[in-house]
Amino acid sequence: MTQPAVSAKRKAPSPWKQPKPLKKQNNPNAVLSLNGKWGYLFIAPFFVMFLIFGLAPIIYSVYIAFFNWDPLGTQDFIGLENFQILMEDPDFWLAMSNTFEIWLLSTIPMLLMSIGLATVLHRQFLKGSTFWRTILLVPNITSVLAVAIVFGQLFGRDFGMINVVIGAFGFPHVDFIEESFPSHIAIATMIIWRWTGYNALIFLAAMLAIPGELYESASLDGASKFKQFFYVTLPGLRNTITFVLVVGTIGGLQVFAEPLTLGSSFSGGDAGQFKTLTLYLYDRAFIGSQWGYAAAIGIMITVVVIIVSIINFFLTKRISSDTK
């Protein structure tokens, strides 16, 4: 006898508590009173241009990677042969190790210095904070070419400022252009110079978003500045660190403008010290006229970038969840 009463209760919920959505909502944040159909028209110009000049070339690039493609000669389908040759190409592996060495030499100091710089800028009663923030962005707006011309001179073997300083301390001069490891330091320096201030601003923005009460309660609990940094600031930055690392990796693994200008050629220097993955791609494409091979290099760069980004992502996730 009680059965129908219960089911009746279930069947008739208050119509006010669960209003049915009027439309199927594809965008949870959308303004529903606006006619969504216009959306297609608004994104159309972007998509049309992007498909033609962004996506189509990428797809076509994958296609020509399976060919022996000479721009002025024949185009023969050769399957995976480009990739097979690539796997045994010492220049490719040299480019790979150079790229990773430069990436490591630049990323880690840049990350540490920009977080340190952001910590200084984060001081609440810092005088002239707008001035400092602005000046730190100056390196970022300059062209890589102009920077490379200046740094190429500063790193000069005989009369470069840096070697003059090294010499003044009684050490022998270092050849930052011809020798492999020093030339990577020179390139890493240019990258660090360009990006430290920019990333410091990114970290500063993230630090400013950390609620001030966290610092207040930490200092009331007697936490030193040092401890506050490790237990309040760093955990608050974990997504930002991941972001900077991923973006820095995508850019860093494609480095070519600095080695190209410092070495003044696509060949990557006499000892191959400037040969990076992207520079090798350009060399094969526009000096060697091996478009299929160059396209295969491009695909390998993409694969490497994606793998390293995923590793980065999980590594920083892991580290940050450990400190949490």
Next chain:
Amino acid sequence: MTTLVKPNKKPRWQKVGIGSYFVLVMFTVLSIFPFYWMFIVASNASDAVSKIPPTLIPGDRFFTVISNVYEAAPTFNQSLLNTVYVGTVVAVAQVFFSAIAGFAFAKLNFKGQRYLVLFVIGTMMLPSQLGIIPLFILVGKIGLLNQLGALIVPALVTAFGVFWMRQIIDAQIPNELLEAASIDGAGVFRVYWSIVLPIIAQSSFVLGLFSFLATWNDYLWPLLVLRDPDNLTAQVAVNQLKSHYAIDYSLNMGGAFLSTVPLLILFVLVGRRLVRGVMDGAVKG
């Protein structure tokens, strides 16, 4: 109670020591020095900087060096103007296309919206070099090789711009505002034009600046597609000085200086807005 609170004493973590200012001054010097050095080398004879210790004060040869630059690259001014032209067109186009698409992605409800956004974000991960050979073929096929259009047309839209504008519109424009306007009878385009655009004007300007700077500094693509001396950009012109006179530091630096000064002037005018833009766009948390 009042005796416990000392309003004049700042907590320890709020004090700014001299060490902090030292760090900032050091970074400032390191940031500025290469520009200063560019001027030093461009205003001295080559042997003044090729000795130990090198000179650190500007010389009197600046105008000689600059006229040498114009002698070696007679179309340098044209190259600078070309760069301004290309940069401005690209900046305006990117802002236009990104803002309207970003608005649609942030505030409009249409089928497939979510997947299209994911698509845009996904393509941002792809290395830009991946499609460069087909793009080179394509630009040749539509007859843009050796023309400034080769720099403009492929750069009119970027996935980054659309993504950025979507974030900005999502963060800066409350839905209630748009709802109120549409209930009052404004159509979608009217809402975009009279409400959204004025609010995002500042951020659009920043996006435009970034596009302009990126175009100004782009160097490899112009090097590939431009040959005609009347049609170079500033970077390509500087690069040609480099390849012809590989050891003449004064000449190289003079060219680099000429191609950098417009940016520095622009930066003095709008640098603070750029800083705000970088910080607004940062991932926080």
